[in-house]
Amino acid sequence: MTFWRKLTAAYSGLLSLLLVFSVAILIVPVSLQIFSRYTALIPSYIWTEEMARFLFIWMIMIGAMIGVREGTHFEVDLWPRLKPRAEAAVRLMASIGVLVMALVFVWAGIEFTRFGWNRTSELAELPLWMIHIAWPLTGFTWLVFLGERMWDNLRVLTRAQHV
Amino acid sequence: MSGASLLSPGTASWILFGVFFSLMFLRVPVAFALGLACLPILILEPHLDTGTLMGETFNAYNSFILLAVPFFLLTANLMNVGGITDRLVRFSRDLVGHFPGGLAQVNVVLSIFFAGISGSSTADAASQSKIFIEAQTKEGYDLSFSVAITAVSSVLAVIVPPSILMIVWGGVLTVSIGALFLAGIIPGLLIGLAQMATVHVYAKARGYPTYPRATLVELGRAAAVAIPALMTPVIIIGGKIFGWFTATESACIAVLYAATLSIVVYREMNLKGLHEALLDTGKLAGIALFCVGTASAFGWLLAYYQIPKAILAGVSAWNMGLTETGFFIALVFLVVGCFLDAIPAIIIVGTILQPLAMAVGMDPVHFAMVGIVSLAFGLVTPPYGLCLLISCAIAKIRMIDALKDVMIMLVPMLSVLALLILWPDVALFLPRLISPEFLK
Numbered sequence: 224m225t226f227w228r229k230l231t232a233a234y235s236g237l238l239s240l241l242l243v244f245s246v247a248i249l250i251v252p253v254s255l256q257i258f259s260r261y262t263a264l265i266p267s268y269i270w271t272e273e274m275a276r277f278l279f280i281w282m283i284m285i286g287a288m289i290g291v292r293e294g295t296h297f298e299v300d301l302w303p304r305l306k307p308r309a310e311a312a313v314r315l316m317a318s319i320g321v322l323v324m325a326l327v328f329v330w331a332g333i334e335f336t337r338f339g340w341n342r343t344s345e346l347a348e349l350p351l352w353m354i355h356i357a358w359p360l361t362g363f364t365w366l367v368f369l370g371e372r373m374w375d376n377l378r379v380l381t382r383a384q385h386v
Numbered sequence: 387m388s389g390a391s392l393l394s395p396g397t398a399s400w401i402l403f404g405v406f407f408s409l410m411f412l413r414v415p416v417a418f419a420l421g422l423a424c425l426p427i428l429i430l431e432p433h434l435d436t437g438t439l440m441g442e443t444f445n446a447y448n449s450f451i452l453l454a455v456p457f458f459l460l461t462a463n464l465m466n467v468g469g470i471t472d473r474l475v476r477f478s479r480d481l482v483g484h485f486p487g488g489l490a491q492v493n494v495v496l497s498i499f500f501a502g503i504s505g506s507s508t509a510d511a512a513s514q515s516k517i518f519i520e521a522q523t524k525e526g527y528d529l530s531f532s533v534a535i536t537a538v539s540s541v542l543a544v545i546v547p548p549s550i551l552m553i554v555w556g557g558v559l560t561v562s563i564g565a566l567f568l569a570g571i572i573p574g575l576l577i578g579l580a581q582m583a584t585v586h587v588y589a590k591a592r593g594y595p596t597y598p599r600a601t602l603v604e605l606g607r608a609a610a611v612a613i614p615a616l617m618t619p620v621i622i623i624g625g626k627i628f629g630w631f632t633a634t635e636s637a638c639i640a641v642l643y644a645a646t647l648s649i650v651v652y653r654e655m656n657l658k659g660l661h662e663a664l665l666d667t668g669k670l671a672g673i674a675l676f677c678v679g680t681a682s683a684f685g686w687l688l689a690y691y692q693i694p695k696a697i698l699a700g701v702s703a704w705n706m707g708l709t710e711t712g713f714f715i716a717l718v719f720l721v722v723g724c725f726l727d728a729i730p731a732i733i734i735v736g737t738i739l740q741p742l743a744m745a746v747g748m749d750p751v752h753f754a755m756v757g758i759v760s761l762a763f764g765l766v767t768p769p770y771g772l773c774l775l776i777s778c779a780i781a782k783i784r785m786i787d788a789l790k791d792v793m794i795m796l797v798p799m800l801s802v803l804a805l806l807i808l809w810p811d812v813a814l815f816l817p818r819l820i821s822p823e824f825l826k
Binding site: 239242243245246247249250253254256257272275276277279280282283284285286287288289290293295296297298299300301302304313314316317320321323324327330331332334335338354355358 | 409410411412413414415416417418419421422425435436437439440441443444447448449450452453456457460631634635638639641642661664665667668669670671672673675676677679725727769770772775784
């Protein structure tokens with residue numbers, strides 16, 4: 224179990240690094256786009272806008288993956304403050320919703336990636352699967368992180384029963 | 387299209403809204419509840435499948451406009467780690483510190499300055515909660531008052547230009563973003579003034595402390611230090627109006643300018659701070675924008691069954707005039723804002739209400755400002771008021787404990803909204819004066 228936790232922690236560390244990288248890089252194509260318009264030094268690249276959008280998609284998906292691990296996706300809480308066991312039960316129930324969505328993202332995402340397999344983007348001519356694959360990967364990552372959270376809540380639920 | 391579909395608009399809307407609200411009640415995150423609500427329809431309807439969900443989320447994220455969201459968040463984070471915020475706090479303090487409730491006045495004024503640089507209320511709430519809540523309670527302000535004033539003043543960030551909501555609204559509903567930037571200035575300042583007046587009344591009633599008045603020399607010195615930072619709105623709004631760059635590019639300029647100030651002028655940026663700023667930006671932007679994708683899929687299904695048309699058919703029968711329609715629109719956005727984040731609300735509800743506003747001859751810029759101000763208030767209304775949630779989380783109190791003060795503070799703010807509805811010139815005066823070509 225500890226090995227598994229180390230693995231998911233390392234995975235999430237890697238994702239955080241990629242996230243930092245994608246936000247930082249995102250500034251480059253947009254800046255190029257502005258400056259190329261006003262100076263002759265930089266040619267005006269036609270792919271900057273598309274490049275920025277594709278990086279942006281990856282940034283959103285990686286952010287959404289980490290959000291499930293940290294439980295930071297926004298939720299509406301209309302319930303009164305609950306005891307730890309009831310809280311764990313409610314969280315477990317809500318996790319099922321995320322679980323279904325994760326399975327849909329894996330299942331439909333694979334089909335989505337296959338659809339983009341032989342296609343390329345309009346401007347930069349990047350293979351589209353490089354972007355589409357973010358969907359099944361997000362679903363898969365949710366399953367990994369969600370599994371960990373559901374396991375924790377299940378433990379709270381069962382432990383309380385024994386006491 | 388709806389002629390060939392299996393489900394009737396009525397059934398489809400029951401499924402969509404029913405599943406969404408049930409799951410939201412069960413504490414499924416909003417972004418997931420919106421996506422899951424689409425599922426039964428995607429499975430039942432022969433022409434649609436789960437691929438539609440993939441495609442619609444892809445289309446939503448594949449947008450140059452939304453790039454402004456991470457850029458404005460990053461600007462805010464850079465301001466905090468790079469020392470810009472500190473300079474603005476000092477200047478605000480010398481400016482209004484001697485008013486009753488000095489520190490709370492500084493809180494509001496800093497939000498106005500902050501709003502002119504960043505366009506993100508959540509970033510404002512997060513950073514100012516860390517600065518002010520503890521400092522205010524130490525000086526003897528009530529905790530719930532401190533949380534409430536920090537949260538309600540943060541909504542100014544999306545009303546005073548630049549604003550993420552204006553960029554999204556302009557992009558989704560094709561309204562000139564330059565005109566919206568200008569239209570936001572007066573309502574934003576009025577709401578800021580209303581908040582300062584509220585603080586004044588609170589401070590008099592409860593005996594909150596004040597600072598000694600700053601000398602003119604002190605004020606001048608603080609202003610001189612803050613001037614490079616205060617130039618940001620001029621550059622962003624000017625650049626947008628004169629057409630030097632697009633809305634998204636203006637957000638990128640804000641990032642570059644804040645980074646330059648932090649590194650070259652104030653010299654407080656370090657690598658650790660930069661890393662924190664980037665990571666924080668990515669996390670918050672990822673979560674907020676993921677929800678925009680599922681909301682777009684949800685909105686796409688509403689349009690597929692022409693549900694907006696069905697809803698509007700009932701409303702148009704009321705034969706409302708311009709002002710009544712204005713109030714109706716504000717009410718709808720205020721209610722929706724209680725349950726949805728502002729960007730998904732624009733995508734789903736803005737498009738539904740647009741024909742209604744057009745039918746009574748409401749100016750698109752006026753309609754946009756009524757919508758944006760109402761949705762901004764939604765950021766502090768329960769159960770889903772993001773800014774209030776953030777402030778409460780940082781202060782470690784429950785939302786319900788700060789609610790009374792938030793409601794009191796909302797009253798003067800709502801009067802400004804009413805003024806804006808009754809008197810469109812509050813929004814339209816500046817765009818008409820500076821760039822009439824942006825209005826129709």
